[in-house]
Amino acid sequence: xxxxxxxxxxxxxxxxxxxxxxxxxxxxxxxxxxxxxxxxxxxxxxxxxxxxxxxxxxxxxxxxxxxxxxxxxxxxxxxxxxxxxxxxxxxxxxxxxxxxxxxxxxxxxxxxxxxxxxxxxxxxxxxxxxxxxxxxxxxxxxxxxxxxxxxxxxxxxxxxxxxxxxxxxxxxxxxxxxxxxxxxxxxxxxxxxxxx
Numbered sequence: 001x002x003x004x005x006x007x008x009x010x011x012x013x014x015x016x017x018x019x020x021x022x023x024x025x026x027x028x029x030x031x032x033x034x035x036x037x038x039x040x041x042x043x044x045x046x047x048x049x050x051x052x053x054x055x056x057x058x059x060x061x062x063x064x065x066x067x068x069x070x071x072x073x074x075x076x077x078x079x080x081x082x083x084x085x086x087x088x089x090x091x092x093x094x095x096x097x098x099x100x101x102x103x104x105x106x107x108x109x110x111x112x113x114x115x116x117x118x119x120x121x122x123x124x125x126x127x128x129x130x131x132x133x134x135x136x137x138x139x140x141x142x143x144x145x146x147x148x149x150x151x152x153x154x155x156x157x158x159x160x161x162x163x164x165x166x167x168x169x170x171x172x173x174x175x176x177x178x179x180x181x182x183x184x185x186x187x188x189x190x191x192x193x194x195x196x
Contacts, residue, residue, distance in 0.1 A: 002103060003101065003102070004101045004102065004103060004113045005101055008113065008133070010133040011101070011113065011133045011136070013133070014133040014134075014136035014137050014140065015096065015097070015136060017136075017137065017140045018093065018096055018097065018136055018139065018140050018143065019097060021140050021143045021144055021147060022093050022097075022143055024147045025086060025143060025146055025147045025150065028147055028150035028151055028154065029057060029061070029083065029086055029150060030045065030048050031150075031154050032061055032079060032082075032083070032150060032153065032154060032157070033048045033057070033060070033061055033064070034048065035154065035157050035158075035161075036061065036064040036065060036068055036071075036079075036157075037064060054086065054087050054090040055087055057083070057086075057087075058083045058084060058086065058087040061079065061083045062079070062080050062083060062084075065079040065080060070160065070161060070164030070165065071157075071160060072160060075153070075156060075157065075160055078153050078156075079153055082146065082149055082150050082153055085146050085149075086146060086150075089139075089142065089143065089146065092139060093139075093143070095115065095117060096115070096131075096136055096139070099115055099116045099117060100115075100116050101113060101114070101115055101116075101131070102114055102116065102128075104128060104130070113130070113131050113132065114128040114129060114130055114131060115128070115129045115130075115131040116128065116129075117129045
């Protein structure tokens with residue numbers, strides 16, 4: 001069965017551009033997470049790698065932005081807007097990258113390229129959607145704009161952090177685990193003291 005990706009170089013190039021550009025967006029989102037986490041870069045990168053779902057990535061970055069005291073309200077808003085765009089665009093990106101392409105042999109133009117699309121409702125679980133390389137390239141342009149937006153935010157984060165107080169903000173609400181550990185260390189210290 002012929003495959004449009006093999007037969008149409010423009011389609012293959014457009015999909016390659018999309019895959020490469022989306023990889024840069026994913027990297028940019030990870031950079032935002034790393035910065036907001038205030039963890040060492042290696043730990044932040046490893047931690048972020050466990051957040052596979054784009055929705056989870058969006059949620060955690062929105063939460064971290066909100067909890068970052070030195071971040072201005074404007075910067076918090078920009079971060080949230082960008083990661084929401086990322087999340088919203090991921091469905092379209094996944095449709096292009098993960099679903100198969102084929103030729104429409106039932107229509108008037110037997111060489112029309114279509115993209116399979118899954119549906120959870122209705123009688124047809126797989127539907128056909130006409131696709132052109134131009135449509136994919138238009139989406140790639142939107143992805144590039146998002147990537148540049150997130151890179152700008154990342155650079156602005158450096159500036160905001162530079163202006164913020166240098167000391168770490170106080171964290172008065174200790175976790176239950178740290179309270180237990182502190183209490184155990186105090187108890188152990190008392191046990192080791194010689195009787196007087």
